[in-house]
Amino acid sequence: MTHQLQDYTTSEISWITSLQTCLVVFLGVFVGRLYDIFGPRPLLIPGTAIMILGIMMTSKCTQYYQFILAQGICTSIGAAMVFNPCISAVSSWFNKSRATALGLVNAGSSLGGVLIPIFFRTVELKVGFQWGVRTIGFVLLFLSLVSCFTVTSRLKSPGRQPIQFKKTYVDPFKSVPFTLSAIGIAMVYWGVFIPISFIPSYAVMHGFSPTMAFYLTSIQNGVSIIGRILPGLLADKFGRFNTYIIGVYLTAIITVALWIPASGHLPVIIYAAFYGLFSGIAVTVWQPMIAEISPVTEIGARLGAVSAIQGVSSLLGTPVGGAIVTHNEGEYWGAAVFAAVMMFAGGTAVLCARMFITNGRFLVAR
DSSP, X not given: OOOTTTTSOHHXXXXXXXXXXXXXXXXXXHHHHHHHHHOSHHHHHHHHHHHHHHHHHHTTOOSHHHHIIIIIIIHHHHHXXXXXXXXXXXXXXXXTTHHHHHHHHHHHHHHHHHHHHHHHHHHHHHHOHHHHHHHHHHHHHHHHHHHHHHOOOSSOOOOSOOOOHIIIIIGGGGSHHHHHHHHHHHHHHXXXXXXXXXXXXXXXXXXXXXXXXXXXXXXXXXHHHHHHHXXXXXXXXXXXXXXXHHHHHHHHHHIIIIITTOOSHHHHHHHHXXXXXXXXXXXXXXXXXXXXXXXXXXXXXXHHHHHHHHHHHHHHHHHXXXXXXXXXXXXXXXXXXXXXXXXXXXXXXXXXHHHHHTTTOSSSOO
């Protein structure tokens, strides 16, 4: 399959998407605090403009460094200013059903992950890469403008005030449950994006056509819609920590049990579907989990603080996975084991936080 970056290795290309993921979540540490001060709209409007500018510039990219600047940096800065305020705004409106609400919101990214690759592939074959990317940009511009006019916070914005760095970014980590949860979530993020990034190339190695391998991402995201909505319902009923921990452990287990031995078309598709189902828990339930142990007036800043740590780990995860694949001469089992170990360790750290909160009691809906 030919493309603009066909002369670069998988590991080198993965730095673009890793940088994108990193900045979207890492910048939450700043965007979250600005949200607490000004509310969502003053961030959504300029964020939309920056994001669309980055997408349009991506359509003109032909060199590696250009993709880094346009897609990896510019688009990501704008996306951070759009995504993080929306999550915080929804959190402000719900308490008892917060996980369900956030699951529905996050399901939107899975739905986009199903439709946009298929839509882009269809348009690109007809009008080429440049106008394919631009068409995606126009679609996202319309959707983002809807968000600009509809997303509001339940809390009244206090307006401009001095940023108290210690109170905002240091004091939360004096809480043992918060610190353990943040560390655990970051470790999970270090591993969870490795299978998502490498399943298509793994599929090609095992006989998939490039087109079928491309659509595995849509299969993952399609199943992930269920994996983001259903866990929210379960989390509100049985506890956010409980749901997150079990979901992360199951994601780690199927990565070892299903990915490593998968060699034919059906086993790879089954793994992609199951991974989409369970990994949705890892990337969704942490938000209401952190909000549960945070004062409502500090939800934006605390989600942002955790996102900053996630950003660093997500930046490293996929390139490390790519380096492991290269070191093993194209074999993916090492990357699968690394991803599973990181997720299992992260889930265990969150389990320790839960046990601290419940004073060691297991049978508690927390």
